[in-house]
Amino acid sequence: MDTLLLDDNGGGALVGKCGNAHQGTWLVVKEMHLRALDIHDDPVLEVLDFRGCGEQAHLHLQLDRLPNLRMIYLPELSQGAVIHLFCMDVPRSLFIHGNVTELDADWQAGTLRLVSHKAAYEGVRLLGHDAHSDDLCPSTGKKGEDDELTVNPNQLSVVLNPRLLPASLRLSGEGTWMLPDASHVEQCVIDGPTKVSIEKASILNTLTIQSSGSYEVAGIKALATVKGAHNQLRETPDARPSSSLHHTARKHLTLRGSVKALTFADAWGHVQLHTPHLTTLTLSWAKHVALHHCRALTTVSLPDGVSVDCYGSVPYPLLNQARFFIDESTLAHCLTRIEAGEHGLLEGVLNVLAQRHTPHGVFYTLSTLLRLAKQGIALNALWQCRRALSGWQRLGGRKRKRLSLTHQDYQRANKRWAWQLPVDRVEEGFSADLHLWALCMPHCSDARAYRKTLLKEAQKRDCLVHLLRVATVEQGLPALVELATDVLVALYGQGEWQRFSLPNGQSGVARYLPRLLRAQALTPLQTTAILNAAANLAPWLSLPALLAHQLANNSGPTRALLMTLSRHPDEWFRWRMPGFPNSQHVATAKQQLLQLALVPASGAHKLVQQMEQSAVIREPAWMVNDGFLSDC
Helix, strand or coil, rough: CCCCCCCCCCCCEEEEECCCCCCEEECCCCCCCCCCEEEEEECCCCCEEEEHCCEEEEEEEECCCCCCCCEEEEECEEEEEEEECCCCCCCCCCEEEEEEEEEEECCCCCEEEECCCCCEEEEEEEEECCCCHHHHCCCCCCCCCCCCCCCHHHHHEEEHHHHHCEEEEEEEECEEECCCCCCCCCCCEEEECCCECCCCCCCEEEEECCCCCEEEEECCCCCEEEEEECCCCCCCCCCCCCCHHHHHCEEEEEEEEEECCCEEEEEEEEEHHHHHHHHEEEEEEEEEEEEECCCCEEECCCCCHHHHHCCCCCCCCHHEEEEEEHHHHHHHHHHHHCCCCCCCHHHHHHHHHHEEEEHEEEEEHHHHHHHHHHCCCCHHHHHHHHHHHHHHHHHCCCHHCCCCCHHHHHHHHHCCCCCCCCCCCCHHHHHHHHHEEEEEHHHCCCHHHHHHHHHHHCCCCCHHHHHHHHHCCCCCCCCHHHHHHHHHHHHHHCCHHHHHCCCCCHHHHHHHHHHHHHHCCCHHHHHHHHHHHHHHHCCCHHHHHHHHHHHCCCCCHHHHHHHHHHCCCCHHHHHHHHCCCCCCHHHHHHHHHHHHHCCCCHHHHHHHHHHHHHCCCCHHHHHHCCCCCHHH
């Protein structure tokens, strides 16, 4: 059949005997526009040959009830073929030459679906009811002239016939292997394939992996020992693997099933366990371990420094691991349990939180610590977690591989107040940090000592904004109000206001500085420092109203400040006033401040209205009085 009747989409269908070569056992198709083909009910067809169809992107094949089909030659496909097979029983062995991206098979005894998520499979071998044990080793297996299938690392081999697998199985071929039913296998040795998937391994008791790659075994019930080529066990927690073991540790292994005890010999790269009934785990060496719903785990032996991730539940023996992580949902569940009184979980959870050094992780940790601090839970431990978090984020990438922080790391963390936070969470992150400090300080000597660092760091303009934002809120925490006041006193004593301004878009927070004047027993120096901060930091157009409002409560210091401001040099006014004020603007501003200093408190409001109406240089609408004075 050199031509095939196709529809407008390049699809066609054949029913019944359709072979056109080798006495009807071959179907040779040479159709350059073929995109999809359905073939149904041909009892003698053995070979499909599409090599004459030219280069194409993809090809879709639906093959139903072709019991003798043994070979498919695909055309050159840049993306690969999608093949659907349907048989009444376990099919005959089928070799597919060419690129395959998706393959599914359906027969009475089972189903199979394979998808190549990365590169297409370069050839597929389906070992069916007529396969022999030699086919498990394709490098030595016998092949007829027509059955020649080049062995390559990207080839897929699937064992559809479970009776082909011996009790002691050895896979030494190349490429990817899949065993959908390994219910007869008791021992398995993998030596060669770089990717193997084994299912229904219910009686498998020993697994030996001597090659490097990715391996998955599901349905395990009797598995007790997993080992590599050397079968070496770690004798002490800090014992290091030999160089030969370290070289062969590039193995990723995933186990699923109801096994209760597992021992891993030799070294592994990544080990992932989905074993909810597992009670005992012994692992000699590994870089990373992921435990999914291993809630029954009670006895654990892991090497020092191994990274452990837990999903769904937190086994108690792992709570004090040096490098221990849990997913967000499990962490949230643990926090709920801690808040309900299970404080035994706290140490492990804080260990997890302290190592979340990414910007998003830091924000989550600070928010979580504040949540616990508001409930008064282990405030000293919460602050130590915060110190460790600062230390871990400060370290570089390689240094984060350490098992723990050094004394010097903590010392450096104690002397800095800086966080790397998500750009849309900076204000919330620093606010949580300051509130955490205020709550922990009465209960932790390290937090009390950290006040010296905050006092120094908050004199920088970016840090000052964060402090003023939380200290000037309604009913701000007394510790934060006192800290902000001391920072302003320090800045006032330096006499550097002329060179100090808040970041763009942040100066509005200074309008609420008078709230700090509500504190009890302020000294004259503190009152003067707060008023000077408002005069130098608040938006210019809101300044007269802000100071006029203080004439009733702090008349003496406010009038003295207004007199001082009216005598400031012209450079100060050009720095404070928006735009580019000229000499006339400066002279007018000086005169207005002097008038405000001399006017009775009852007439200050009217004078301020006149000043605002006569302002030559306007500021943005958001900077003018929006009712904030009623809150001050």
